[in-house]
Amino acid sequence: MLPPILQNLRIPVVASPMFIVSGPDLVIAQCKAGIVGSFPALNAREKDGDPIQLEAWLTRITEELDRHNQANPDRPAAPFAVNQIVHRSNARLERDIEICHRHRVPIWITSLGARTEVNAAAHDCGAIALHDIINNVFAKKAIEKGADGLIAVAAGAGGHAGPQSPFALIQEIRDWFNGPLLLSGAIATGRAILAARAMGADLAYIGSPFIATEEANAPAEYKDMIVESDAMDIVTSSLFTGVSGNYLAPSIRNAGLDPEALAHADASSMDFGQGSSKPKAWSTIWGSGQGIGAVREIQPAGQLVDRLAGEYAAAKAELSSM
Structure with missing residues (x-):
């Protein structure tokens, strides 16, 4: 059974935290539309001497969602999540954990390393911790170190995607784990959401x-x-971060590179000291998952959630009638 905080969503969707792209505007819109919105803590950056941006973002998100809930008791906002990059080069990790703990962020998403003390900090403020993984070995390590749930990042996902089919990855995890399980990888329609649930997520x-x-x-x-x-x-x-990831070929061509003849890079080149493992030279190389063929227009996030919700309901009705 899902923990209570994930049980009453409009549709069973968590919006993933995207580097640079996810900020307060997007998170607030996603939550108001009825799905979990999220952002990476490292997206909230400030210059030396300026007020801490993460504090300001968390205050704004919490206050706006509280106002929404008071004005709309019949359709309250979904909870939000903050993503922590648990990598040895993330010098901000301890500071950001303390801030999220103090603001009682309800859902913590951890990436690039499972650490017991991070999960303990989440639990200490009443939060749940979800850890993203690309294979069954990493899944077991994450649960052993105290994660409450898993995010299975399968082939076709944006960013640092795994190489495995979602069918293989989900079935191996479900063979031993009955806790919260999320699936990432080319999900862009209501039908795909329903398929993820039928698969076991x-x-x-x-x-x-x-x-x-x-x-x-x-x-x-x-x-x-x-x-x-x-x-x-x-x-x-x-090439761009040292770890296999999925990117838009047109953006690679625009940078003067041949998408079909890219060099390889080693994981040791990853460095989150400046907020991202991607060197500034690759700032216009844009990530994406394989599901974008379903994206046909730029629209408000709430309208996108409306489309997903309508497709999800229609897909369930169609299957039920078969």
Whole structure:
């Protein structure tokens, strides 16, 4: 059974935290629309001497969602989540954990390393901790270290996607784990959400379609490229961060590179000291999952959730009638 905080969503969806793209505007819109909104803590950056941006973001999100709930008791907002990059090069990790603990962030998403003390901090403020993994070995380690749930990042997902089929990954995890399980990987329609649940996942984990929303903190060219591209335009490469990830081929060409002849990079090159493992030289190389063929326009995030909800209901009705 899902923990109470994940039980009353409009549709079984968590919006994934996307580097740069996910910020307060997008998170608030996602939560008001009835799905879990999220952002990476490292997206909240400030110059030396300025007030801490993460504090301001958490205060704004909490206050706006509280106002929404008071004005709309019949359709309260979904909870929100903050993503912590648990990598040895993230010098901000301890500070950001303390801030999230103090603000009682309800859902913590951890990536690139499972650590017992991070999960303990989440539990200490009443939160749940979800850890993203790309295979069954990492899944077992995450649960052993205190994670409450898992995010299975399968082939076709945006960002640092795993190589395994969602069918294989979900069935191996469900063979031993009956806790909260999310699935990421090319999910961009209501039918895909229902398919993820039929496969054994509790919730779908959706990122790339939200890049093409009005609230996303992405350049107009990036949003347009999402709308204009499809699965054939996605290239998998380790060059840009040191870990295999999925990227838009047109953005690679625009940077003067051949998407079909990219060099490889080693994971040792990952460094989150500046907020991202991606060097500034690759700042216009844009990530995306394979599901973007379903994205046909730039629209408000709430309208995207409306479409997903309608498709999800229609897919359930269609299957029930068969």
